[in-house]
Amino acid sequence: MIIESDFLNLDTTYQGVDIDALRDFAAKRLPENFDKLRTQLLRGEFYNATEDRHVSHCLNRSIHNVVTAGNGKNRFCTIVRELRAGKWLGATGKPIKDVVNIGVGGSDLGPMMGSFALKEFADDNSLHHLSVHFVSSMDGGQLYAVLPIVDPETTLFIIASKSFGTIDTLANVDTVRKWIEPTLNQEQWLSRHVIGVSANNQAMTDFGIPPAQQLSFAESVGGRFSLWSAIGLPIALTVGSNQFGRMLEGAKAMDDHFANEPLEQNIPLQMALLGVYNREVREINNLAVLPYDGRLRYLPSYLQQLDMESNGKQVDFEGNAIDYPTGPIIWGGFGPNGQHAFFQHLHQGYDKFCADFVAVLKRAAPDFEPAVQEGLAEQQRLAVANCLAHRRLMWFGAENGEARNHYIGNHPSNLLFVDELTPQSFGALIAAYEHKVFTQGVIWNLNSFDQPGVEKGKKLAKEVLQVLDGNSATEFDASTDDLVRRVRR
Numbered sequence: 121m122i123i124e125s126d127f128l129n130l131d132t133t134y135q136g137v138d139i140d141a142l143r144d145f146a147a148k149r150l151p152e153n154f155d156k157l158r159t160q161l162l163r164g165e166f167y168n169a170t171e172d173r174h175v176s177h178c179l180n181r182s183i184h185n186v187v188t189a190g191n192g193k194n195r196f197c198t199i200v201r202e203l204r205a206g207k208w209l210g211a212t213g214k215p216i217k218d219v220v221n222i223g224v225g226g227s228d229l230g231p232m233m234g235s236f237a238l239k240e241f242a243d244d245n246s247l248h249h250l251s252v253h254f255v256s257s258m259d260g261g262q263l264y265a266v267l268p269i270v271d272p273e274t275t276l277f278i279i280a281s282k283s284f285g286t287i288d289t290l291a292n293v294d295t296v297r298k299w300i301e302p303t304l305n306q307e308q309w310l311s312r313h314v315i316g317v318s319a320n321n322q323a324m325t326d327f328g329i330p331p332a333q334q335l336s337f338a339e340s341v342g343g344r345f346s347l348w349s350a351i352g353l354p355i356a357l358t359v360g361s362n363q364f365g366r367m368l369e370g371a372k373a374m375d376d377h378f379a380n381e382p383l384e385q386n387i388p389l390q391m392a393l394l395g396v397y398n399r400e401v402r403e404i405n406n407l408a409v410l411p412y413d414g415r416l417r418y419l420p421s422y423l424q425q426l427d428m429e430s431n432g433k434q435v436d437f438e439g440n441a442i443d444y445p446t447g448p449i450i451w452g453g454f455g456p457n458g459q460h461a462f463f464q465h466l467h468q469g470y471d472k473f474c475a476d477f478v479a480v481l482k483r484a485a486p487d488f489e490p491a492v493q494e495g496l497a498e499q500q501r502l503a504v505a506n507c508l509a510h511r512r513l514m515w516f517g518a519e520n521g522e523a524r525n526h527y528i529g530n531h532p533s534n535l536l537f538v539d540e541l542t543p544q545s546f547g548a549l550i551a552a553y554e555h556k557v558f559t560q561g562v563i564w565n566l567n568s569f570d571q572p573g574v575e576k577g578k579k580l581a582k583e584v585l586q587v588l589d590g591n592s593a594t595e596f597d598a599s600t601d602d603l604v605r606r607v608r609r
């Protein structure tokens with residue numbers, strides 16, 4: 121039960137659902153207007169009712185659309201070229217060497233995952249080396265690590281925020297400003313050391329970012345779907361605009377696949393239906409994402425946002441309370457290391473789970489001596505062998521007499537695999553997950569494109585901060601009030 125597409129393959133054998141059963145399930149669960157909704161999504165016409173806007177990330181599958189989005193100015197490629205070539209000079213005349221992306225959620229996870237995964241595909245059009253760093257955490261923990269290793273005169277900060285109002289990002293920017301000020305004044309800093317990426321042009325202007333350093337994208341691109349937009353700048357800085365374009369091409373190929381292939385050959389559609397089947401029929405509430413290639417180690421956290429923020433919902437499209445299970449808990453980690461940590465529970469623990477194994481069949485290492493190349497190729501085979509073995513054990517189980525050697529198995533899994541990890545296959549992999557999430561949202565009749573739970577949490581945090589800062593005397597509950605007193609002391 122293997123489906124092949126241009127850049128991505130899926131083996132569903134160990135789901136234990138044959139194609140006839142899947143067809144029956146699809147007939148029951150896919151709504152009649154699914155084709156229409158899918159077409160709307162791919163054309164950027166699907167309507168996100170609660171936020172009163174369309175959903176347009178699929179329009180960003182070509183570099184042309186990315187660079188002309190928002191303010192219609194082609195700044196993206198120029199910025200990428202100058203920074204990568206070492207031609208972008210800081211305010212004191214020194215070339216920029218480090219770029220720090222400050223953003224959180226969709227403005228962090230996608231760019232970070234993509235830059236890490238695709239590093240080796242960098243178009244090396246110059247000898248200049250640019251290091252890209254990521255700072256997202258509200259507590260400043262990452263600034264502690266990054267600030268000591270970069271120099272204000274040779275560092276550029278990307279302020280990446282769709283809304284340009286996220287407190288985590290603004291708090292990091294504020295500290296950065298305090299760190300820079302002894303070296304560069306505000307005018308110097310803003311003129312050469314900041315790029316804004318946002319859907320909120322006015323806020324970038326109000327902040328003082330010069331127009332030539334503002335990159336825009338459409339309000340209708342959701343944060344968790346934004347790595348294809350200018351939010352993907354760190355990826356383009358890492359690999360170059362051409363390779364970034366190839367990633368978009370891979371996603372576009374997956375869009376076409378999703379649009380045109382029948383159920384029997386449709387990767388995202390099968391992933392979605394099997395996921396719903398596992399959730400509803402087998403009552404499994406979680407999915408472990410297990411990449412077997414170190415370059416994809418940030419995939420689980422990326423998919424946590426993509427899936428859980430989209431389909432972790434209790435209200436349906438019409439605003440009614442939902443009384444059936446919706447999106448599962450997504451978790452996971454780098455497979456080979458997981459084998460030495462949490463896999464024990466997967467093989468013999470009490471809980472039900474399903475898994476997505478992600479494997480890369482081969483990896484070239486042309487820059488190394490032949491003997492080292494040989495060693496690395498062998499290691500890739502070793503990882504694939506382990507992936508295949510563990511997924512077998514999880515599905516078939518094993519019994520060797522003694523109870524301690526008993527493995528129940530029956531844990532369903534997908535194997536997503538690519539011949540080689542390339543910008544295209546990476547783009548196709550991520551787009552396949554996007555379409556899976558969309559399809560499941562349609563099946564569960566919920567809006568996958570809003571996040572009211574997140575908004576509520578932000579509001580409550582503001583109220584607590586008011587009290588911590590001594591600006592409000594609101595009382596909450598015994599535990600919170602006690603901790604507030606401790607912090608204030």
Ligand SMILES: O=P(O)(O)OC[C@H]1O[C@H](O)[C@H](O)[C@@H](O)[C@@H]1O
Binds near residue numbers: 282283284343344429
């Ligand atoms: O890009 P921003 O507007 O700063 O938003 C960053 C993130 O924060 C929010 O709380 C949302 O839940 C995420 O979907 C979003 O990606």
